Amino acid sequence: MPAEARRARGERAGLTRERILDAAVDLVDREGLKALTMRRLGAALGxxxxxxxxxxxxxxxxxDGLVERVFAGAAPVEDATAGWRPWLRAYAGALRTTLLGHPGVLPLAAARPAVTPAALDAVERGLRVLTAAGFPLGRALHALNSLTLLVVSHATAECALATPDTPGSAGELAALxxxxxxxxxxxxxxxxxTDDAERFAFAVEALITGFGAEAGV
Known part of the structure; x- marks a missing residue:
């Protein structure tokens, strides 16, 4: 019996959910989100x-698993001694790095909520940090969501501007x-x-400053 048939009948080829998600991320990185089908993914895993x-x-x-991979990996472990501001800076920076490394996942990060246990664990960590610092729960969730939307939008814009045929290039602006x-x-x-990283840090810091002022912490 061919190896493929034996696997299809239950050997599972040593598969785990983590291995499947790794392969899915690799496929999306190479060929884009539209290429991700169960058939294509199965073929990539043999x-x-x-x-x-x-x-x-x-x-x-x-x-949902791909969204989990993005957000769960970006949320630092809580450190009560570090404070909420460093935690949010670390979260924003890690999430941007992850998204820029996997631009094919960006549409999912923008459109799909965190629903898996691991993704919700990441949300819970952020809420614990903020509420422990004195944020009311509603304000804590607003802050976390607002910062996340900034990161996703900024990463999306960075990826778009990195495309060679993007209109509005620096050369066109210099000719104004x-x-x-x-x-x-x-x-x-x-x-x-015009520096992307500098602009990102500026925007994150402005948001964090506003969060603190608004919440009185």
Missing amino acids: VEAMTLYHHVPNKDALL DPDRYPLTAEAARTGAG
């Missing part, structure tokens, strides 16, 4: 698609009429305000 259902019950569960757009032209010429 098994029949039906074998995957022992570990992920359906396509939605697979997509300096009499009509003196400040914009100067920024394009000197690079002021």
